[in-house]
Amino acid sequence: MTRALLGAAGLAGSLMLGTTLAFAQVSEIRMIEAGGPSGESIEVGYIKPFTEKTGIRVVRENPAGLGKVRAMVESRNVTAPITELSSSELEQAKALDLLDPLDWDAIDPAPIYEEAIDEYGLGWQYYSTIMAWREGEKPLTSWADMWDVDNFPGARSFPDYPNYILPMALLADGVPVEELYPLDMDRAFAKLEEIKDHVAVWWEAGAQPPQLLQDNEVQYVAAWSGRVTDVEGVEYTFEQGQLDLTYFAIPKGASEEAKEAVYQLMHVMTIAENQAAAADIVSYTGPSQDLDPLLPQDRITKYPTVQQNRDVQFFIDAQWWFDNAEEVELRWQEFKLGL
């Protein structure tokens, strides 16, 4: 009698345990992403098929940033188990011990480029920082042209982020692309000093440069490619652009159920068809190796990773940025103060 009771209790207990393990599933996860048209592309390209497949809703929050990740991890309340980080932010987050490693077996990605597979992050979107100008202005062919205010007169707008403008200063000074990294900071800042009087606005939001061009507030900008390739009255070139990869990572302390959902979402992100749908919303590309033929062929030149554009760009060296983050930031602030 007692044994039967014990047996029944044991069975019930293991059934319950099994239930918890097998059916514990979140119904909704939150995602921190950069916002703007990039965020909309995530909604259309990845969240829709993911929710159709698994029934799990994804709520997007924006903007992204290391501050939010640190707040979640330190308060041990990871409300968003998946967060977007730029390449240098990813390195920084790893150093600050803010991330959980990804289980790539669980993600089981479709074929994607090697550089998109990181122990702590999935590289999900290629984007470039390129030159753009107002229609009617003299077209630029190199960063040296951007620095040449005599032949290309007009106000400039540069990013208020050193990792999106310092390498360009070196290129403008004649450093060959192969010798770019490690960056010669003194030379880069000296070159920036030359142009700083002509930089009217140091932009922080991706939407600013095209708006400034349209308002004729400035005539030449360095901007993120997806923001300027589809805008009326704005022309651009990928020549000497900086190709970069942005990642999705998991903050430390996310629950196991949430991580299961995130791995499934990441799998969805590696599928070429989904990336093509996302690329239709904003001109950025996903990491799939089979993506090029699926992109809209009439707009193919707008994408940062198609062969003709890849050939003329250089790739960011995220490790260098991480190693030198503190010094760069200090020198950047000093430079800005001297304005």
Place this chain on the structure above:
Amino acid sequence: MAGNVEVAHRVQPTSSRLTLPKLGEGFAQVVPALILILLLFNVPLVIMLGWSFYPLETPLANYEQIFTRSIYLKVIGNTFYIAALTTVACCLLGYPLCYWMWRLSPRWRLIIASIVVLTFWVSILVRTYAWIVILGNDGIVNRLLLTWGLIDSSVSFLYNQTGVIIGTTNVLLPFMVLPLFAAMMRLDRRILLAAETLGAPKGVIFWKIFFPLTLPSLAAGAILIFILTLGFFITPAILGGGRVPMIANMMDLLINRLPRWELAAAISGVLLVFTMIFFAGYQWLNNRQQAS
């Protein structure tokens, strides 16, 4: 005789031990609110200031960094400079406005005062962006100046210190105007009337009587504007174009982007001390003005 004097000036017997100040009636009713404020405001503030002393092995490392690396002090200095300019602009613009309002008929006074209050109802963000439309290179002001032939090419009003000060002055002017106007209304007009009947000319009445009486309120408003400008974030961020570094923007970088919270906490501590000193001055001026 001596006895009478003693009775008249009877001294209170002093007790030998210290007595607590009387808390006053109704203190018990205030306690819940007090606890709420302590828990939700003071405790987090103290915790944040505590962060500035991390890492604990070198508690003053962050403060040392602030005072040795010149850029942090430079940004703080720049912020104080902009705050000073904004305060001066608000005083120069606000005082004549208040004086003019004070001299209007009651009906017009009400109308103008309503207009000033109405600006409070428009969101700061909308007002700041509106300046971009007005002062931009292709904006209303530049276009007018160009058509009238007064300038050859657009003047840069925006994305520099001038733009930031225009924006902050516009937002903070009501903070000067409303208290100053109230102080002027509290003034007894009969004093001025009396001076006039005694033969004083208008200029003397203004400079020797009216102005000194409203000066404490002007000074109190000036300190208030100064303190508010110190913490301003959104207007310098939008109108400065990244070229006008103020403390709040630096804090945004340290908290949201880097993130170096310990250093941000230390800078907050330094700013808090400066602000408390100024606020003490404000309180003292306010008390003097109430007494007058």
